[in-house]
Amino acid sequence: MDTLVLNAWYQPIDRVSWQDAFRLIFTGRAEVVENYGDRTVRSARQAFAVPSIVRFVRKVKAAVSFRRKVPFNRRNVYLRDRGRCQYCGTKVPSNEFDFEHVIPRAQGGRTSWENIVVACIPCNQHKGNRTPQQARMRLLTKPTRPKSLPGNGCGGLVWQEGMPQSWKDYLRSVRYWHETLES
Ligand SMILES: [Zn+2]
Numbered sequence: 495m496d497t498l499v500l501n502a503w504y505q506p507i508d509r510v511s512w513q514d515a516f517r518l519i520f521t522g523r524a525e526v527v528e529n530y531g532d533r534t535v536r537s538a539r540q541a542f543a544v545p546s547i548v549r550f551v552r553k554v555k556a557a558v559s560f561r562r563k564v565p566f567n568r569r570n571v572y573l574r575d576r577g578r579c580q581y582c583g584t585k586v587p588s589n590e591f592d593f594e595h596v597i598p599r600a601q602g603g604r605t606s607w608e609n610i611v612v613a614c615i616p617c618n619q620h621k622g623n624r625t626p627q628q629a630r631m632r633l634l635t636k637p638t639r640p641k642s643l644p645g646n647g648c649g650g651l652v653w654q655e656g657m658p659q660s661w662k663d664y665l666r667s668v669r670y671w672h673e674t675l676e677s
Contacts, residue, residue, distance in 0.1 A: 498651075498661045500527065500549040506651050506664045512544050524548040528660050546660045564640050568593060571610055574640045580611035581621070581631050592618040596637065597625055607639035 497515035499508040504527075510518075512535070518524035529543035536542075564570055572588050579586050580594070594613035597603030600623045611633065613621070621629045653665035 495530070495533065495544060497545050498547045498658075498664060499524070500547065500664060502550050502552060504549060504664065506661075507550075509651060515545050515548050516542070518548055518550075519545065522551070524550050530658070530660075546658050547664065566607055566639075570640075571607075572612055574607075574637075575612040575635075578612060578634070579614035579617050580634050580637070581613055581617040581626075583634060584614045584617075586612055586614050590615070594618050594621070596633065598623045601625065608637055611637050 495512050496509045497512050498506055499510055499515070499518070501507050515524070519526060525548065526543075526545045527547040527549045528545065530546045531543075533544040534541045535544055564574075569588070571593070572591060577585055577588060577591075579591075591612045592615060593605075594611050594617075595603045595605065596609050596611060599605075603609050617631070621631055626633055651665050653662050657665070
């Protein structure tokens with residue numbers, strides 16, 4: 495059960511566990527915007543409604559002080575590489591790209607920010623189980639762990655099926671995200 499965290503201007507910056515959300519509230523850093531109506535946790539003496547959304551109270555650059563590492567996942571790799579094959583530069587649809595190991599796993603390559611790029615299917619197949627040098631292919635950019643992601647100022651959060659409805663008012667939808675990416 496997670497809590498959406500907004501900055502003082504009601505912009506989404508993170509999602510945290512409800513325990514972390516309570517910590518932010520009890521230390522006075524954040525206030526509750528909305529509770530999960532049906533969920534409470536109990537201490538010895540009291541029951542507390544679990545917040546679904548909290549907001550930083552002070553107008554500090556909370557997004558900076560509070561930013562976590564960008565999670566390593568398929569979608570964020572796609573965002574980092576701006577949806578382009580890192581060998582030929584072709585725009586690849588987000589549901590059609592291959593998770594390409596630069597150094598192939600067969601040669602000890604890891605599944606990490608530094609070794610995974612977006613590749614189109616033809617490039618991926620042409621490269622096969624070879625390193626870029628072996629395949630005489632050049633990467634357009636050296637893959638690294640991004641500090642932030644292009645095209646979304648909200649910590650990579652988009653509203654998706656399964657997230658609390660209350661978050662919808664604050665998060666862009668997946669559809670919106672794809673539309674902005676195409677433009
Ligand atoms: Zn390609």
